[in-house]
Amino acid sequence: MPPFNLKETDKLLTTTRAVRRRLDFKKPVPREVILECLDISQQAPTGSNRQGWRWIIVTSSEKREALADIYRRGAGEYLVKSQDEAAANGDNQTERVYSSAQYLAENLEKVPVHVIPLIKVDHMAKNPPVTAWAGLMGSIMPAVWSFQLALRARGLGSTLTTLHLHNANEAQDLLCIPSEFMQVGLLPVAYTIGKDFKPAKRPPIQNIVSWDQWQD
Ligand SMILES: Cc1cc2nc3c(=O)[nH]c(=O)nc-3n(C[C@H](O)[C@H](O)[C@H](O)COP(=O)(O)O)c2cc1C
Incomplete structure (x- = not known):
């Protein structure tokens, strides 16, 4: 017997989507x-085992408005242009993603909670080698995803976003974040409207897996 109920576990892992339109404001x-x-x-x-993470939970409406403004300026024309490009290529899934991302950008301040994960960077060398970057992002993104899974299990939704990082310094000042901490994203969090989410379409696993050596 597996140690967990696989049906429920796999459902959690395969249906934790980027939720934007179905966030209950x-x-x-x-x-x-x-x-x-x-x-x-x-x-x-x-x-x-550095555990150099910190989390800022933003619920103040003024600060959410300020973050939304920073985010929208970071997004610029990118989301609209990318949506048009996907539509022109007949790529419906990507078109839907950008349309939904645009919706989130337009409504970000309405999402009741913004969560900003931070990772300590004071030990990083200048021009860090790839091992340092892998170590840094690998020491915060698993926690971010666990947070999103735990939210999903409780009927809440979120999306990992990064667009406000174009103006990361502004958010750093707004939230009084010390310079030795780096923001890695912004997660808008809310209860979801409905609880039923489906696995997304992804390429067949045999197209992206090689055994023992690279295979095209
Ligand atoms: C590193 C990273 C950055 C992302 N940045 C944004 C973002 O700035 N805005 C946004 O709306 N979604 C963002 N997303 C969410 C992706 O668009 C989303 O995960 C992807 O379209 C797949 O959808 P799914 O998570 O529902 O399967 C980001 C995801 C990742 C992993």
């Missing part, structure tokens, strides 16, 4: 739920 999110999900995320791995 009206339903309050208790602080304890966010804290519980972040607490769970702290079981994620970190390089050298």
Whole structure:
């Protein structure tokens, strides 16, 4: 017998989507739920067991408005142009993603909670080698994903976004983040409208897996 209920576990892993249009802007999110999900995320791995993570939870409406403005300026024309490009190529899935991303950009301040994951960068050399970058991002993104999974299991949704990082310094000042911490994204968090999400279409696994050596 496997140690977990595989049906439920696999469902959680395969249906945790980037949620944007189905975020419930009206339903309050208790602080304890966010804290519980972040607490769970702290079981994620970190390089050298450094655990150099910090999390800023933004619920102030003024600060969410300011972050949304920073985000929209970061997005610029990118989302609209990418949507048009996908439509011209007949790529429906990508077109839907950009249309939904545009919706999020337009409504970001309405999402009740913004979560900003931070990772300590004070040990990084100038022009860091690839091992340092892999170690850095690999020491925060597993926790981010665990947080998103824990949210999903409780009926909340989120999306990992990075567009506000075009103006990361502005958010750094707004939230008084010390310079030795780097923001790696912004997760808008809310309860979802409905709980049913489906696995996305992805390429067949045999097209992207090689055994023992690279194969085209
Ligand atoms: C590194 C990274 C950066 C992302 N940045 C953004 C973003 O800035 N805005 C956004 O709306 N979605 C962003 N996404 C979400 C992706 O668009 C989304 O994960 C992808 O379209 C697949 O959809 P799914 O997660 O529902 O399968 C980002 C995802 C990742 C992994």
